[in-house]
Amino acid sequence: MLMRLYFSFLFFCGIWVFSSNRSHLLITLLSLEFIVLVLFVVVYFYLCSFNYEFYFVMLFLVFSVCEGSLGLSILVSMIRGFGNDYFQSYSVLQC
Template sequence: MLMCYYLGLLYFCGVWSFTSNRSHLLSTLLSLEFIVLALYLFLYYYFCSFSFNLYFVVYFLVFSVCESSLGLSILVSMIRSHGNDYFQSYSVLQC
């Protein structure tokens, strides 16, 4: 039961980091990955405690890796086109 509280604390720390750091795309992506990692650990702990199959956990891990690679490719394309990942330097009309 104590592990659920720790995982909930990890999740809310990730959400707080996501909402407070919105100036750089890299810090936003890292906080999103932190949230996904907390959810992954919670699902793993939940399924192991009830002796379920871990196929859903593997699917979740595959989709989270695909999401992170998509975010990284967007980061690389923004840095190549604009020179940095700072959100305040972009105009809405340019993109």
């Protein structure tokens, strides 16, 4: 019960950081990765408690790595194109 409360607290802390800080793209990507890691640990403990196979955990890790690399590539292309990663300096008409 305490472990479930701890993981819920970590997950909602990640959601709070993701929704409250909208100025930098890097902080937004880091909070998304934190949420993915918390979900990975929750799924891992859930599968361990029922003695299931860990194929889904490996598939989840593959998708989270793909999501992280896609986010970093978007970050690099935005920094090369605009010079910074501030959301306020971008215009929808320029993109």
